[in-house]
Amino acid sequence: MAEGIFTRGVYAPVPSGRVLTDLPVQGTLPPELDGLLIRNGPNPSPSSLRGGGDDLSSWFSGDGMLHGIRISDGRAQWYRNQYVKTAMLDNPGGDVVNDSPANTHVIEHNGSILALCEGGWPYQVTPELDTIGMTSFDGKLQGPMTAHPKTDPATGELIFFGYNWQEPYLRYHVADRTGNLTHSVEIDVAGPTMMHDFAITATRTVFMDLPVVFNLDLAMTGNSVPYIWDDEYGARIGIVARSGQSTDVTWFEIDPCYVFHTFNAYDDGDTVVLDAARYDKIQVWDASTKAFSYPSNSYLVRYRFNLATGESTCQQLSDLGVEFPRIDLARAGRDYRYGYGALIPDDDLDTFVGLAKFDLTTGASTVFSVGDDHVNGEPVFVPAQSQSAEDDGYLLVVNYDKRTDRSEVLVLDSQSMSEVVAKVELPVRIPMGFHGSWLPWNSLNR
Ligand SMILES: [Fe+2]
Known part of the structure; x- marks a missing residue:
């Protein structure tokens, strides 16, 4: 990582607190888009630059800021941004149990909008991005919650986990579609690893126990991301029935690697297929420079885990560097054909230069380039109202223009991956963030 990258340019x-209305639009915003594009990411307030001097502190631990673009009737009605009003934002020196920067993702469940960060409990916010407060499934949630829960498209259940540096290292949870926590168990793992994401199939849950391990020395020196690569830890994938317990987990040893994000997983008889953005190695701590390094790019791979034989395979499916994988969420946990992601060039792992679309049936990939003057973020797939094929819809992506220091929202035809249907112009920058969602307006409690 280039020094200082997280405090300049797109970062x-x-x-906070901007409200802009009737934003200029180039092209035609599809009238069927009636909702909120909501994005989350770190936006360190001056008092929050509290890490151990490593730049990644401001990236991973910066205070969460939400950005919302309300689209309706073919218009970009408003843009707002707001800090998530966490306890640590109001009181940087404070230590509230299960607090977090709430800076990683933002989703909808049971009509509520939840800002998520894997270090703590969700923060609920309104569609206008005002913070309601920390929430914990009626007080039933024990320990932190991942920023990457999965919603089962058939049952509406929210399936998630939480990892922790202290025991129990891993807990697994299911909430029903109305928000009742119905299943909550501890899962035994070998150590306290950084478990950022996971995957579901229609019947199973897939955990990734990978060798980025909590390091007490780093924690004691105030490092806010005290996890480092450990050559000794090994790497395992755990597969369990969706309603299972720790003793039901089947573990598969795999070659050491790291996966921040999965594309999807699905059942194929006794086999579980897992598609992921895989790094050979990440987050190596250099004590001399007091910085982390990411020595490899991330590529789409397909794992197959045979629960009957215990055998597994891993195949790289593309030479395109990719992160922030997304799919049509109606296919979550199901056999699917298309994955999308942000494109990382092999010669500059610090930036995104466009979007990639992967056809997992044919093996073909399509690239949309944003050009040298722009840096894009994560794409979000929105199905067309009369969706005729899995890729019939739009990719919504925030795209930063280095020349003007402003951002735009591109609405890209996800079938052609070449036609920009509309471009919403913002007079401001939306900093590079992590994740977000398209929330249909009629899905939200208001
Ligand atoms: Fe993530």
Whole structure:
């Protein structure tokens, strides 16, 4: 990582509380888009730059800021941004149990909007991005919650986990579609690893126990991301029935690697297929420079885990560097054909230069380039109202223009991957963030 990268350019924080209405639009916003594009990401307030001096502190631990673009009737009605009003934002020196920067993802469940960060409990916010407060499934949630829960498209259940540096290292949870926590168990793992994401199939849950391990020395020196690569830890994938317990987990040893994000997983008889953005190695701590390094790019791979034989395979499916994988969420946990992601060039692992679409049936990939003057973020797939094929819809992506220091929202035809249907122009920068969602307006409690 280039020094200082997280405090300048597309990463530089912006003021909170902007409300801008009737944004200019190039092209035609599809009238069927009636919802909120909501994004989350770190926006370190001056008082929050509290890490151990490593740049990644401001990236992984910066205070969460939400950005919302309300689209309706073919118009970009408003843009707002707001800090998630966490306890640590109001009181940087404070230590509230299960607090977090709430800076990683933002989703909808049971009509509520939840800002998520794997270090703590969700924060609920309104569609206008005002913070309601921390929430914990009626007080039943024990320990932190991942920022990457999965919603089963058939049952509406929210399936998630939480990992922790202290025991129990891993807990597994299911909430029903109305938000009742119905299943909550501890899962035994070998150590306290950084478990950022996981996957579901229609019947099973897939955990990734990978060799980025909590390091007490780093924690004691105030490092806010005290996890480092451990050559000794090994790497395992655990597969369990969706309603299972720790003793029901089947573990598969795999070659050491790291996966921040999965594309999807699905059942194929006795086999579980898992598609992921895989790094050979990440987050190596250099004590001399007091910085982390990411020595490899991330590529789409397909794992197959045969529960009957215990055998597994891993095949790289593309030479395109990719992160922030997304799919049509109606296919979550199901056999699917298309994956999308942000494109990382092999010669500059610090930036995104476009979007990639992977056809997992034919093996073909399609690239949409944003050009050298732009840096894009994660795409979000929105199905067309009369979806005729899995890829019939739009990719919504925030795209930063280095020349003007402003951002735009591109609405890209996800079938052609070449036609920009509309471009919403913002007079401000939306800093590079992590994740977000398209929330249909009629899905939200208001
Ligand atoms: Fe993530």
